[in-house]
Amino acid sequence: MARRDAPEVNAGSMADIAFLLLIFFLVTTTIETDSGISRKLPPWQPEEQEPPVIKQRNIFTVLVNRNNELLVEDEFMEIEELRQAAFEFLDNGGGTGDEACDFCQGPGDPSSSVNPQKAIISLVNNRGTEYGTYIAVQNELVAAYNQLRDREAQRLYGKSFTQMEKEYNDPNYTGNKEKLKEQIGAIKDMIPQKLSEAEPTS
Amino acid sequence: MSKFKKKTNEGQPAISTASLPDIVFMLLFFFMVVTVMRQNTLMVQNKLPYADQVEKLDKKDLVMYIYAGKPSPRYQERFGTEARIQLNDKFASVSEVQQFIFAERETKREELIPYLTTALKVDEETNMGLVSDIKQELRKAEALKINYTTLQGDALRNME
Numbered sequence: 001m002a003r004r005d006a007p008e009v010n011a012g013s014m015a016d017i018a019f020l021l022l023i024f025f026l027v028t029t030t031i032e033t034d035s036g037i038s039r040k041l042p043p044w045q046p047e048e049q050e051p052p053v054i055k056q057r058n059i060f061t062v063l064v065n066r067n068n069e070l071l072v073e074d075e076f077m078e079i080e081e082l083r084q085a086a087f088e089f090l091d092n093g094g095g096t097g098d099e100a101c102d103f104c105q106g107p108g109d110p111s112s113s114v115n116p117q118k119a120i121i122s123l124v125n126n127r128g129t130e131y132g133t134y135i136a137v138q139n140e141l142v143a144a145y146n147q148l149r150d151r152e153a154q155r156l157y158g159k160s161f162t163q164m165e166k167e168y169n170d171p172n173y174t175g176n177k178e179k180l181k182e183q184i185g186a187i188k189d190m191i192p193q194k195l196s197e198a199e200p201t202s
Numbered sequence: 203m204s205k206f207k208k209k210t211n212e213g214q215p216a217i218s219t220a221s222l223p224d225i226v227f228m229l230l231f232f233f234m235v236v237t238v239m240r241q242n243t244l245m246v247q248n249k250l251p252y253a254d255q256v257e258k259l260d261k262k263d264l265v266m267y268i269y270a271g272k273p274s275p276r277y278q279e280r281f282g283t284e285a286r287i288q289l290n291d292k293f294a295s296v297s298e299v300q301q302f303i304f305a306e307r308e309t310k311r312e313e314l315i316p317y318l319t320t321a322l323k324v325d326e327e328t329n330m331g332l333v334s335d336i337k338q339e340l341r342k343a344e345a346l347k348i349n350y351t352t353l354q355g356d357a358l359r360n361m362e
Binding site: 011014015018019021022025026028029034035036037038039040041042043044068079080125126127128129130131132133134135136138139140142143146169199200 | 219222223226227229230233234236237251252253254255256257258259265319321324325326327328329330331333334337340341342344346347348349350351352354357358360361
């Protein structure tokens with residue numbers, strides 16, 4: 001018997017098979033990463049502690065009721081105005097002497113905060129508040145802090161705070177990261193995010 | 203002269219498709235590598251709220267997911283319409299959150315534990331009561347880094 005050559009395998013359908021697999025993986029792929037508002041919870045303290053004494057003028061109270069309505073500093077407010085109100089509270093700079101704020105541009109109202117280091121925003125929810133509303137309020141308050149931080153970073157270092165953080169987290173950033181970290185830390189010290197959340201009322 | 207005439211009659215040669223499988227395979231491998239299969243099947247409604255002051259949540263292996271919301275329509279017959287917590291692939295009660303955190307920590311390397319973040323994927327219609335209960339449990343379990351997962355967009359849209 002004469003030895004015959006093995007016939008060539010037809011590879012024409014290989015593309016079809018590969019396409020099938022490709023489409024499957026295309027459909028199941030989720031490339032996008034999650035994003036959201038990051039927060040740090042206070043550590044658990046089982047026993048009741050004496051709350052530190054804080055002057056009323058340094059507290060900015062935001063109450064949200066079960067109908068998703070806002071009560072800010074004992075006045076009814078729409079969510080659209082919250083960011084500006086919080087910003088004005090932080091930037092007030094009503095302190096004198098040791099408590100003076102050297103960069104604030106607010107009017108120095110004696111009934112509002114002395115400086116951003118002392119200012120505390122207190123958020124109280126109702127158990128019936130919708131989560132969407134809560135996130136909107138959180139978002140606006142964080143935005144107020146970022147607005148002030150951006151302004152100061154722009155003044156001191158010539159670029160906004162959000163830009164600095166973005167560059168710090170960018171692995172391809174070629175500048176001096178140590179210096180950048182220092183600058184971010186300085187801004188954070190200048191304007192700390194003091195957002196206190198109380199237990200929800202029922 | 204005839205030399206030149208011959209060529210004009212031949213027409214366009216067919217494009218070789220021999221390298222097509224190679225190209226497709228290249229794409230295939232790319233998508234195979236970047237694909238992340240969904241870890242959990244959602245059993246709750248999960249329409250996330252919008253926010254624009256967001257930070258990205260990189261390093262997916264360092265994130266623990268807690269879902270909460272109303273049970274999906276096909277589970278409503280058995281579990282009702284009251285908002286529930288979902289951990290892994292099943293509904294859970296508030297008291298099981300701590301257990302879940304400890305179990306998740308067990309699976310991670312020890313030096314990575316301080317970097318673990320808990321992502322709360324909560325439906326926007328959920329009441330804050332449930333969310334605060336989860337937060338209290340997280341505080342007890344010392345999982346203090348949390349992230350409220352949101353969609354990117356104007357936060358005022360949540361109020362509608």
